[in-house]
Amino acid sequence: GQNIDQPTEMTATEGAIVQINCTYQTSGFNGLFWYQQHAGEAPTFLSYNVLDGLEEKGRFSSFLSRSKGYSYLLLKELQMKDSASYLCAPMDSNYQLIWGAGTKLIIKP
Amino acid sequence: IAGITQAPTSQILAAGRRMTLRCTQDMRHNAMYWYRQDLGLGLRLIHYSNTAGTTGKGEVPDGYSVSRANTDDFPLTLASAVPSQTSVYFCASSESGTGDYNEQFFGPGTRLTVL
Numbered sequence: 001g002q003n004i005d006q007p008t009e010m011t012a013t014e015g016a017i018v019q020i021n022c023t024y025q026t027s028g029f030n031g032l033f034w035y036q037q038h039a040g041e042a043p044t045f046l047s048y049n050v051l052d053g054l055e056e057k058g059r060f061s062s063f064l065s066r067s068k069g070y071s072y073l074l075l076k077e078l079q080m081k082d083s084a085s086y087l088c089a090p091m092d093s094n095y096q097l098i099w100g101a102g103t104k105l106i107i108k109p
Numbered sequence: 110i111a112g113i114t115q116a117p118t119s120q121i122l123a124a125g126r127r128m129t130l131r132c133t134q135d136m137r138h139n140a141m142y143w144y145r146q147d148l149g150l151g152l153r154l155i156h157y158s159n160t161a162g163t164t165g166k167g168e169v170p171d172g173y174s175v176s177r178a179n180t181d182d183f184p185l186t187l188a189s190a191v192p193s194q195t196s197v198y199f200c201a202s203s204e205s206g207t208g209d210y211n212e213q214f215f216g217p218g219t220r221l222t223v224l
Binding site for chain 1: 149151
């Protein structure tokens with residue numbers, strides 16, 4: 001079966017760094033997406049990894065290890081507006097996104 | 110219109126009633142998707158369409174139907190609503206339904222309550 005595992009909730013302090021982990025098992029693999037979703041809003045695209053390694057985009061970075069079925073999203077210099085859910089979504093062999101339940105990130109001042 | 114729009118924003122529906130959720134995109138994307146999102150669960154794919162005139166079943170298609178008469182519109186119909194269909198429904202689109210880099214863009218969602 002296909003399975004995505006990420007922590008349900010994390011708490012971090014404004015200005016700090018947080019790493020959100022995601023492990024996955026899918027039927028085939030065609031890359032992995034991270035999305036951000038604020039409460040009551042639609043998911044919005046953050047990053048995409050298809051090769052092993054780190055992709056950096058401003059304060060956000062995403063890492064992928066295909067052999068380990070593992071990815072993480074790294075958020076630096078946390079701001080209050082980063083309080084949201086972060087969704088890990090690998091793409092399977094049929095190019096369908098398989099969505100994790102998301103990690104709710106709470107930022108405290 | 111900019112991006113993807115959905116209507117209605119929210120709806121309360123009596124069980125057994127028929128309901129169509131509307132979705133329109135103006136990005137000329139080939140692929141469109143319908144998801145439902147329930148508390149504690151990931152987005153689950155209901156139906157998808159890789160191009161106008163074709164549709165496919167996702168993970169949870171029972172009780173739902175879709176059509177794709179043109180590129181822009183992808184309505185989702187609940188033929189006879191049941192309380193378990195209470196959820197937030199998101200429509201999404203992407204340039205292609207195949208190919209690896211395939212970012213999906215989401216509409217604002219429809220909050221549906223079936224009583």
